[in-house]
Amino acid sequence: MTSLRISLAVASSMLAVAIVGSLPHAQAELRPAEQQKVDALNKSLHHIAVLYRGKKYVELGKAIEELQQAYDELKNAEDLELQAALGGMDLRVEAAQRLLKSTLDQAAAKPVAKKPVMPVKPKPKMVAGGISYANQIAPLLASKCGRCHIDKQSGGFSVASYASLRQGSENGTVFNPGKGKGSTLVDLLESGDMPRGGGKLNDEEIDMIIKWIDSGAPFDGGDPTAMVAMAGPGGPSMSDAPTGNEKVSFMRDIAPILVDNCVTCHSGTQGSDNFELDTFARLKQGGRNNTDVLSAGRPGSSILVKMIKGVQKDNTGKVRPRMPRNGSALSSDEIAKFETWIAEGAKFDGDDPNEEIEFLVRVNQAAKMSHEELAQYREGLAKRNWSKGNPGVPFDKVERDDFVLYGNMTPARLTECADMIDTERSKLTGLLRLTPGKPLLKGKVSIFVFDKRFELTEFARMVDKRELTNDTNAFFVFNVVDAFGAVLAPKENDTSFPLLVSEILCGCYVDSQGRNVPAWFSDGAGRYYAAKAEPRSALVKHWDDSVGPALAGARPGFVNDKSVDGQNAALAYGLVKTMMANGSAFNALLEMLRKGTRFDTAVQRAYGASPLQLAERFTGTRAGRPGR
Numbered sequence: 001m002t003s004l005r006i007s008l009a010v011a012s013s014m015l016a017v018a019i020v021g022s023l024p025h026a027q028a029e030l031r032p033a034e035q036q037k038v039d040a041l042n043k044s045l046h047h048i049a050v051l052y053r054g055k056k057y058v059e060l061g062k063a064i065e066e067l068q069q070a071y072d073e074l075k076n077a078e079d080l081e082l083q084a085a086l087g088g089m090d091l092r093v094e095a096a097q098r099l100l101k102s103t104l105d106q107a108a109a110k111p112v113a114k115k116p117v118m119p120v121k122p123k124p125k126m127v128a129g130g131i132s133y134a135n136q137i138a139p140l141l142a143s144k145c146g147r148c149h150i151d152k153q154s155g156g157f158s159v160a161s162y163a164s165l166r167q168g169s170e171n172g173t174v175f176n177p178g179k180g181k182g183s184t185l186v187d188l189l190e191s192g193d194m195p196r197g198g199g200k201l202n203d204e205e206i207d208m209i210i211k212w213i214d215s216g217a218p219f220d221g222g223d224p225t226a227m228v229a230m231a232g233p234g235g236p237s238m239s240d241a242p243t244g245n246e247k248v249s250f251m252r253d254i255a256p257i258l259v260d261n262c263v264t265c266h267s268g269t270q271g272s273d274n275f276e277l278d279t280f281a282r283l284k285q286g287g288r289n290n291t292d293v294l295s296a297g298r299p300g301s302s303i304l305v306k307m308i309k310g311v312q313k314d315n316t317g318k319v320r321p322r323m324p325r326n327g328s329a330l331s332s333d334e335i336a337k338f339e340t341w342i343a344e345g346a347k348f349d350g351d352d353p354n355e356e357i358e359f360l361v362r363v364n365q366a367a368k369m370s371h372e373e374l375a376q377y378r379e380g381l382a383k384r385n386w387s388k389g390n391p392g393v394p395f396d397k398v399e400r401d402d403f404v405l406y407g408n409m410t411p412a413r414l415t416e417c418a419d420m421i422d423t424e425r426s427k428l429t430g431l432l433r434l435t436p437g438k439p440l441l442k443g444k445v446s447i448f449v450f451d452k453r454f455e456l457t458e459f460a461r462m463v464d465k466r467e468l469t470n471d472t473n474a475f476f477v478f479n480v481v482d483a484f485g486a487v488l489a490p491k492e493n494d495t496s497f498p499l500l501v502s503e504i505l506c507g508c509y510v511d512s513q514g515r516n517v518p519a520w521f522s523d524g525a526g527r528y529y530a531a532k533a534e535p536r537s538a539l540v541k542h543w544d545d546s547v548g549p550a551l552a553g554a555r556p557g558f559v560n561d562k563s564v565d566g567q568n569a570a571l572a573y574g575l576v577k578t579m580m581a582n583g584s585a586f587n588a589l590l591e592m593l594r595k596g597t598r599f600d601t602a603v604q605r606a607y608g609a610s611p612l613q614l615a616e617r618f619t620g621t622r623a624g625r626p627g628r
């Protein structure tokens with residue numbers, strides 16, 4: 001019995017690594033002999049996973065003990081490069097231990113049998129009545145709660161995915177599987193306190209949620225981190241993705257028509273006729289009246305089609321004005337596209353149903369542009385941004401291979417600043433592992449430089465709608481369509497300018513690596529790489545020193561905040577530094593982002609933990625609970 005417990009204890013640490021991921025390769029160059037040892041560990045881990053899946057438990061126990069011994073020998077070796085190659089394994093072990101703990105504990109409590117059988121985690125079962133998370137719970141929560149808890153993540157709580165729902169809010173989980181009645185989620189729904197500003201859930205809907213939680217809150221979707229759309233009546237399930245055989249594409253055919261003809265009046269929170277269609281989720285929801293305007297699969301019944309044809313009647317039988325009301329009628333070809341799209345199920349083929357349609361259209365356009373075409377397009381955006389932040393003030397510009405510099409100082413001084421930025425850019429090739437001769441990112445970066453701080457803060461306020469803290473002397477914005485930064489010009493005896501422009505360039509670069517990269521990550525990584533490029537800058541010491549005080553009152557929910565100024569900027573920098581301790585995992589994360597993996601999923605795969613879990617370990621707190 002004791003022997004079995006020891007073997008299982010070893011399995012809980014080492015087998016977990018095999019399931020979650022193999023040991024990372026060294027970020028630094030290892031000696032051939034040491035590299036062979038690391039490669040051997042990786043091979044052993046994969047072999048252990050094969051044995052586990054094949055239920056060959058006798059061979060498994062021996063393989064685990066041998067692997068444990070080999071790993072301990074390497075871990076205790078006085079070789080910094082080797083330690084870097086092994087670094088970060090603890091995160092994976094911890095995550096896997098949580099995953100396997102219940103299974104292993106049950107096995108350890110059983111008497112030793114000739115052929116031990118490891119219990120297999122059963123697949124989620126539907127409760128009586130067939131309650132489905134994907135087809136019933138997710139659309140219900142999204143339609144009733146999505147405006148606050150998908151668009152805004154109010155209170156640090158999001159219903160955008162199964163994973164975020166189970167994660168809970170800043171105050172902890174909102175329910176425990178197996179106990180629906182009395183849970184925080186159900187109490188808020190039954191009291192009517194939630195949802196605020198939207199339609200309340202009726203007794204039947206609340207009872208369905210209770211029964212789903214009572215049954216263990218089973219998940220029947222594909223990816224628990226996948227986003228769900230805000231749903232209207234009879235709204236989308238998680239299987240609403242297009243098949244690829246549709247004749248009409250929302251992003252290619254429908255969205256541009258909506259942007260050119262409809263979004264101006266039907267957007268924001270005060271859209272005409274209580275109807276907003278500036279995001280696909282809002283279009284699907286049918287505005288604040290929750291009216292199904294699409295009638296997916298039935299174009300002849302679609303209110304949207306009737307409105308653009310000018311045949312929709314009101315409650316008195318009077319024909320309502322044709323849409324768009326203040327513009328030309330849509331052509332017969334355009335109307336036919338809407339009819340075909342709805343007949344094919346009104347499928348969404350964009351990245352994020354809760355993102356503004358206009359932005360998604362511009363992203364699609366940017367994707368089709370060449371480097372030169374996108375750079376020219378961004379130059380037009382830069383001129384508009386300058387006019388918005390500095391109305392009536394003339395500017396000069398200096399153009400280089402990877403950036404265009406804008407400012408209202410003398411041409412000689414502007415050129416001097418551009419030369420300093422060029423020097424910083426040259427340092428980034430090796431630091432970011434860039435291909436020599438290729439652009440830092442597609443389309444160049446626009447950099448605005450200001451002599452006076454009030455000019456920088458006003459520019460941030462007018463262009464990016466953000467209030468800079470007193471110690472913020474630079475910021476950047478990357479949204480695929482545009483990429484720009486703003487910075488204070490160098491002063492005499494001030495060495496911070498090179499560091500700040502590196503922060504802008506690196507931040508934009510990291511943000512450009514994938515979809516939906518959160519602000520905390522691109523800002524923290526931008527600051528991290530900039531500190532590597534300019535380690536002697538006095539500002540780097542200030543950044544390092546600011547992490548400790550920021551942790552004193554930190555909450556892990558900062559990874560859900562859109563603002564990264566002040567304390568959040570220090571926390572983002574500190575968290576990225578801890579993630580970079582496992583350089584191989586960090587590089588794997590970036591590679592997954594480049595291949596289109598969503599950020600949360602990529603972090604989970606690279607580190608064996610979600611971003612919030614990493615933030616909890618970094619801050620020493622649980623979400624919404626006091627720390628140590």
